[in-house]
Every structure is written in C-alpha cells, then in structure tokens.
Amino acid sequence: MNSSNNAWLKEHNTVHLMHPMQDPKSLKDNLPVIIESGEGVHITDVDGRRFLDLQGGLWCVNVGYGRKEIVDAVSEQMQKLAYYSLFPGSTNPAAIALSQKLIEITAPEGMVKVSFGLGGSDAVESALKIARQYWKLEGQSDKYKFISLYNGYHGLNFGGMSACGGVAWRSSYEPLMPGFIQVEGPHLYRNPFTQDPEELVEICAQLMERQIEIQGAHTIAAIIAEPIQGAGGVIVPPASYWPRLRQIADKYNILLIADEVITGLGRSGSLFGARGWGVKPDIMCLAKGISSGYVPLSATLINQRVASAWERDAGFTSVYMHGYTYSGHPVSCAAGLAAIDIVLRENLAENAAVVGEYFRERLLELKGKHRAIGDVRGKGLMIAIELVKDRQTKEPFGPDEAYPLAISEGCVNSGVMLRTIVNKLIISPPLTFTKDNVDEVIEVLDRTFIANPW
Ligand SMILES: Cc1ncc(COP(=O)(O)O)c(C=O)c1O
Incomplete structure (x- = not known):
C-alpha cells in the first residue's frame, strides 16, 4: 500500500471499504472527499484543498482539530x-x-x-x-x-x-x-x-x-x-x-x-x-x-x-x-x-449559543433571497436548512433529486464542507466557530444559491 499516493487512494477507496449509509455502487462515480488533516475549524484533503468544516466531522469535533492537550x-x-x-x-x-x-x-x-x-x-x-x-x-x-x-x-x-x-x-x-x-x-x-x-x-x-x-x-x-x-x-x-x-x-x-x-x-x-x-x-x-x-x-x-x-x-x-x-x-x-x-x-456551550443565534439570523437573510430555502431551524450550533420545491406546499426534494446535492457540492467546491440529508443541509461545525467563520459560510452559500437558481 502507498497511502501517500493520492491516485492510489482514490482508486482503492471503494475496493474493500464499505461506507456507512451508502450504496457501494454509487461510490464508484461519486468519489468522496479524502480528508487528510485538520487544524482549528479547517480540514484539508489529499489534493491540498482547504475547507471550513461545517460538519464538525460528523457532529462530533466540538473543540476543533489539532488540540495539543x-x-x-x-x-x-x-x-x-x-x-x-x-x-x-x-x-x-x-x-x-x-x-x-x-x-x-x-x-x-x-x-x-x-x-x-x-x-x-x-x-x-x-x-x-x-x-x-x-x-x-x-x-x-x-x-x-x-x-x-x-x-x-x-x-x-x-x-x-x-x-x-x-x-x-x-x-x-x-x-x-x-x-x-x-x-x-x-x-x-x-x-x-x-x-x-x-x-x-x-x-x-x-x-x-x-x-x-x-x-x-x-x-x-x-x-x-x-x-x-x-x-x-x-x-x-x-x-x-x-x-x-x-x-x-x-x-x-x-x-x-x-x-x-x-x-x-x-x-x-x-x-x-x-x-x-x-x-x-x-x-x-x-x-x-x-x-x-x-x-x-x-x-x-x-x-x-x-x-x-x-x-x-x-x-x-x-x-x-x-x-x-x-x-x-x-x-x-x-x-x-x-x-x-x-x-x-473555553465555555464552548456559550459560544455555540451566541454564534448559533447569529448563524440563524444570517441564514434567515438568505431565506429572504432564495426561494428554495423552505425552513431554517436549529439551536446552538446544530442547524438545518430545509430545501423545498415550493414554499406554499412545502413539497420537499426527494432522495433522488439533484438540487440539494448541487448546493452542497457547490459549497464544497468553494471551500465549505457541507453535508446533506436528503433535502436538508446540515450545519454542525466545531463549537469554536466564530461570527467571521459564519460570514464566510453565508457568502459561499449565497453565491452557490445564485449559481443554482430554483
Ligand atoms: C442521537 C444519536 N444517537 C445515537 C447515534 C449513534 O452514534 P454512533 O454513530 O456513534 O454509533 C447518533 C449518531 O449520529 C445520534 O445522533
């Protein structure tokens, strides 16, 4: 094995590795991002691309990456x-x-x-x-x-x-x-x-x-x-x-x-x-x-x-x-x-409350601009943006529909690691997130929705 060879990693990701909650077939054409390192609220993939980690790993990296203690x-x-x-x-x-x-x-x-x-x-x-x-x-x-x-x-x-x-x-x-x-x-x-x-x-x-x-x-x-x-x-x-x-x-x-x-x-x-x-x-x-x-x-x-x-x-x-x-x-x-x-x-619960509140305020501004955002909800730094086809009927995008993925992929390509659960964009960053980090995410989301109008 030469795990430092990126091409090898990409080729072999799905050969023997079963990924949770995914159809093994689908992974052949949709290569997941291979994350190699992390520092603070940022992660970096094997190609050297740096992302703000809006997932907090999987709702878990509360203190951020690289904590020496x-x-x-x-x-x-x-x-x-x-x-x-x-x-x-x-x-x-x-x-x-x-x-x-x-x-x-x-x-x-x-x-x-x-x-x-x-x-x-x-x-x-x-x-x-x-x-x-x-x-x-x-x-x-x-x-x-x-x-x-x-x-x-x-x-x-x-x-x-x-x-x-x-x-x-x-x-x-x-x-x-x-x-x-x-x-x-x-x-x-x-x-x-x-x-x-x-x-x-x-x-x-x-x-x-x-x-x-x-x-x-x-x-x-x-x-x-x-x-x-x-x-x-x-x-x-x-x-x-x-x-x-x-x-x-x-x-x-x-x-x-x-x-x-x-x-x-x-x-x-x-x-x-x-x-x-x-x-x-x-x-x-x-x-x-x-x-x-x-x-x-x-x-x-x-x-x-x-x-x-x-x-x-x-x-x-x-x-x-x-x-x-x-x-x-x-x-x-x-x-x-x-x-x-x-x-x-570091009183991270308090920071989650304050920054989370600010995050939701800013997301509500986006809701005013982009029709596909049906709902913004959350508490602290666990937030969802629910995407709908029609705000009146609240008709959701289904699991096979491309739009939510287009948004999350757009964000990933712009340096924000974002996960979807069917029609929900999930936000659960490290609790060390700052208001400046939020502003950066909002800018990326705004640009991504503009590039993918509904
Ligand atoms: C509320 C809740 N309970 C249990 C679990 C299962 O945790 P694990 O995936 O670590 O087994 C999760 C995972 O996301 C969860 O969100």
Missing part, C-alpha cells in the same frame, strides 16, 4: 498504559477519573453512575439494557417496551435501530426487536396538525399518553428521545415539550432516556440538551462531543433512582451483564478528560 493526553496515556479492562478484577485510573468528571458535570441532573462504550450506538444500547434490567430488579419485568419518536435517530445497533423513527434506517434489517413503538413528536415545520407550537406540544403529548394507555403503562420501560432531533433533520421541539415528556414519564412511572449523543457537551448551546429544556432525565447517553471525535468513546449515565435498583441484594440478577472489551479504555478516557476540559474552560 488531547494529543498529549492520549500520547502520555499510551506510553504509560495502553490498555487495561474494567471486567471483573481490574480497572484503570483514567476510567475512574473520567467517571468522576462526568458525574461532577451532570450534578444538576443528579447522575451518579457511568457505563462506558465506544460510540453513540453503544451508549443507546447500554441505556436500553439498563432500563430493562432496572425494571426486572424492581420486580416489574413486564415493563420492557420503549417508546421513541418519529424522525428520532438512536444509532444502528439492533436496539437503537429498533427505536429509530425513520423507514430508511430500519427496512433493510427487519424484523427488528419487539417492544419498540414510535409516536409523533412535535415537528413544527412538518406536521398534519397545527402551526401553533403550544397546541402541537399538547397534541403530541396526548398521542404519547394514548399510546402508553393502549400498550398499558405496566409494559413500558422507558421513553427515549433526543433533546433536539439531529439526523432526522435538526428538529427542535417547542420549549415546553421536554418538560411535558418528564411529566408523562412520572405520571405513568416510566423512565426517561435523553439520547444526548449529538446535543451533549455543548452543541445545543447548553452543556446538555435536556438541561437547555430544564429537564432531568433518568438516563443520559453521551458520545461524539465527549471526546470531540478524537478517539471512540461514549458514556451512559444513570441517576440515583435507577442506580438504587442495583444496591439491593438480588443475587445473580443484579450482575450488570453488559460492557465491552474497550469499555473504559484508558486512552479513550484520557482523551475524554482533555476534551471535556477544553469544552468547559
């Missing part, structure tokens, strides 16, 4: 101890330290224990298994079902995928796990009910309650949802929705799982998405921003109510029969500690 922490940890496990009989200092740190920063949510994994799908899987085991330990093993939302994304392992609320993520792998039910969540731009946010919250809350009653509350383990839906198209619920979810969970004695894989560690403009809604979940799933994508890492956190089920002596059933070889990997945990330290020290 993380590199040093990883290097020191590797030199000292490359690996030791958390399985019976051993542990390691980095995992202990990171668990303490996570509990410290989630004190307002009342979290008390941490289970580590390597990515968002692990974090969700752990949450689902903890919820089921919790109810067994409580002597209510009939409570095994999960309710999630349409458009929700919870990773692609079988448990999380079964909670996903979109056909594209599910259909090729059915049958999925039994006991997973989806209900309508409040999507203000696209719903068949109303354009009034409060009325919509009430309707969705009622739909949730009806589903719980039809299933029987005695069969429901947990509600799982994202504080802001990400992969579903950056769907921001009205502020009263999450407090209503908490009320419903309490009313029916159901656990509430916040899937904070994207929203956690600052992206939504508060340190955690549920905190931004003033809600304390029972279980929190963290990944992506926890290590800023530098190494694979995730964590599932539980509050005292959930943890207390394991405090009683229930014999073998209270063994937490879950975890991976790399749960609490010392190198990942060292990176996590350094990444979290930067997020806190």
Whole structure:
C-alpha cells in the first residue's frame, strides 16, 4: 500500500471499504472527499484543498482539530498504559477519573453512575439494557417496551435501530426487536396538525399518553428521545415539550432516556440538551462531543433512582451483564478528560449559543433571497436548512433529486464542507466557530444559491 499516493487512494477507496449509509455502487462515480488533516475549524484533503468544516466531522469535533492537550493526553496515556479492562478484577485510573468528571458535570441532573462504550450506538444500547434490567430488579419485568419518536435517530445497533423513527434506517434489517413503538413528536415545520407550537406540544403529548394507555403503562420501560432531533433533520421541539415528556414519564412511572449523543457537551448551546429544556432525565447517553471525535468513546449515565435498583441484594440478577472489551479504555478516557476540559474552560456551550443565534439570523437573510430555502431551524450550533420545491406546499426534494446535492457540492467546491440529508443541509461545525467563520459560510452559500437558481 502507498497511502501517500493520492491516485492510489482514490482508486482503492471503494475496493474493500464499505461506507456507512451508502450504496457501494454509487461510490464508484461519486468519489468522496479524502480528508487528510485538520487544524482549528479547517480540514484539508489529499489534493491540498482547504475547507471550513461545517460538519464538525460528523457532529462530533466540538473543540476543533489539532488540540495539543488531547494529543498529549492520549500520547502520555499510551506510553504509560495502553490498555487495561474494567471486567471483573481490574480497572484503570483514567476510567475512574473520567467517571468522576462526568458525574461532577451532570450534578444538576443528579447522575451518579457511568457505563462506558465506544460510540453513540453503544451508549443507546447500554441505556436500553439498563432500563430493562432496572425494571426486572424492581420486580416489574413486564415493563420492557420503549417508546421513541418519529424522525428520532438512536444509532444502528439492533436496539437503537429498533427505536429509530425513520423507514430508511430500519427496512433493510427487519424484523427488528419487539417492544419498540414510535409516536409523533412535535415537528413544527412538518406536521398534519397545527402551526401553533403550544397546541402541537399538547397534541403530541396526548398521542404519547394514548399510546402508553393502549400498550398499558405496566409494559413500558422507558421513553427515549433526543433533546433536539439531529439526523432526522435538526428538529427542535417547542420549549415546553421536554418538560411535558418528564411529566408523562412520572405520571405513568416510566423512565426517561435523553439520547444526548449529538446535543451533549455543548452543541445545543447548553452543556446538555435536556438541561437547555430544564429537564432531568433518568438516563443520559453521551458520545461524539465527549471526546470531540478524537478517539471512540461514549458514556451512559444513570441517576440515583435507577442506580438504587442495583444496591439491593438480588443475587445473580443484579450482575450488570453488559460492557465491552474497550469499555473504559484508558486512552479513550484520557482523551475524554482533555476534551471535556477544553469544552468547559473555553465555555464552548456559550459560544455555540451566541454564534448559533447569529448563524440563524444570517441564514434567515438568505431565506429572504432564495426561494428554495423552505425552513431554517436549529439551536446552538446544530442547524438545518430545509430545501423545498415550493414554499406554499412545502413539497420537499426527494432522495433522488439533484438540487440539494448541487448546493452542497457547490459549497464544497468553494471551500465549505457541507453535508446533506436528503433535502436538508446540515450545519454542525466545531463549537469554536466564530461570527467571521459564519460570514464566510453565508457568502459561499449565497453565491452557490445564485449559481443554482430554483
Ligand atoms: C442521537 C444519536 N444517537 C445515537 C447515534 C449513534 O452514534 P454512533 O454513530 O456513534 O454509533 C447518533 C449518531 O449520529 C445520534 O445522533
């Protein structure tokens, strides 16, 4: 292999490499950008083209690229101890330290224990298994079902995928796990009910309650949802929705799982998405921003109510029969500690709130100029621009239509790395983004829409 030979890389990208969420055939004609290096909010490809990274890797590089603190922490940890496990009989200092740190920063949510994994799908899987085991330990093993939302994304392992609320993520792998039910969540731009946010919250809350009653509350383990839906198209619920979810969970004695894989560690403009809604979940799933994508890492956190089920002596059933070889990997945990330290020290949640607000204002100016922009929505530095064929009917561009790709490709060719999800342009840059970076993006988007009129 000569990986420094660009032609070789381009030729071989698809020979043996399966890319997530893509038809392998399509990659032959559409060569993806081969990213080679990163610095701050910029990335560079193998041809030396430099881009502003509007994707933040994949919603994850919260602190930006090339942060020496993380590199040093990883290097020191590797030199000292490359690996030791958390399985019976051993542990390691980095995992202990990171668990303490996570509990410290989630004190307002009342979290008390941490289970580590390597990515968002692990974090969700752990949450689902903890919820089921919790109810067994409580002597209510009939409570095994999960309710999630349409458009929700919870990773692609079988448990999380079964909670996903979109056909594209599910259909090729059915049958999925039994006991997973989806209900309508409040999507203000696209719903068949109303354009009034409060009325919509009430309707969705009622739909949730009806589903719980039809299933029987005695069969429901947990509600799982994202504080802001990400992969579903950056769907921001009205502020009263999450407090209503908490009320419903309490009313029916159901656990509430916040899937904070994207929203956690600052992206939504508060340190955690549920905190931004003033809600304390029972279980929190963290990944992506926890290590800023530098190494694979995730964590599932539980509050005292959930943890207390394991405090009683229930014999073998209270063994937490879950975890991976790399749960609490010392190198990942060292990176996590350094990444979290930067997020806190540089107050990146606050920067995401301020710069995100400015970004949306500027995007709304573009909406005034370009007809294809149907909606601009987001919170903090997670934003979507939804493209439509007609603003009145809101008819979206379909998955096979070229227009959204023409826009994102136009941006990429002008130095802005931008990803589309069907008809949505997704904006999730590093949280170190500045207003000047935003102005640069706006200029590129404006020029691209002008060059591609609809
Ligand atoms: C909310 C949410 N949960 C879970 C996941 C799965 O994470 P991973 O791809 O790291 O397994 C994602 C990934 O984007 C996500 O956005």
